[in-house]
Amino acid sequence: MFDDLYYEYLATRYKNLKNKGVIENADIVYEDGNPTCGDVIRIYVKLSPEGIIEDMKFDGKGCTISQVSADILADIVKGKRLEEAQKLEKGDFINELGIDLSPIRIKCALLSYKVFKMGAYGVKVDDERVDD
Ligand code: ZN
Numbered sequence: 001m002f003d004d005l006y007y008e009y010l011a012t013r014y015k016n017l018k019n020k021g022v023i024e025n026a027d028i029v030y031e032d033g034n035p036t037c038g039d040v041i042r043i044y045v046k047l048s049p050e051g052i053i054e055d056m057k058f059d060g061k062g063c064t065i066s067q068v069s070a071d072i073l074a075d076i077v078k079g080k081r082l083e084e085a086q087k088l089e090k091g092d093f094i095n096e097l098g099i100d101l102s103p104i105r106i107k108c109a110l111l112s113y114k115v116f117k118m119g120a121y122g123v124k125v126d127d128e129r130v131d132d
């Protein structure tokens with residue numbers, strides 16, 4: 001459960017999402033959803049010619065945690081090389097969020113992370129990869 005202070009932080013950030021929007025001509029566009037909660041996240045990533053993430057925006061709908069975590073993710077990856085951002089560990093991302101999450105909420109928090117990874121690698125990050 002959240003303490004009041006953290007919930008307040010989430011609610012405030014939710015009203016002031018910095019990275020919500022659309023990037024025209026983005027290099028990476030990917031979308032996925034979280035059926036258990038109804039969250040949907042679509043990410044847009046703009047790369048420099050050198051492969052640095054110049055901008056990331058997201059669009060979507062869903063619970064506060066899914067939207068705020070996408071906003072925080074964009075802050076984390078902007079300015080990084082794509083290869084570096086691809087290596088962002090799940091645990092490190094959760095630490096950045098600073099939330100003590102129940103298993104259901106974890107899925108909400110990690111949706112943007114999952115969408116980013118899938119988009120960045122152009123493949124699914126779970127075990128569904130098929131060998132050539
Ligand atoms: Zn959710």
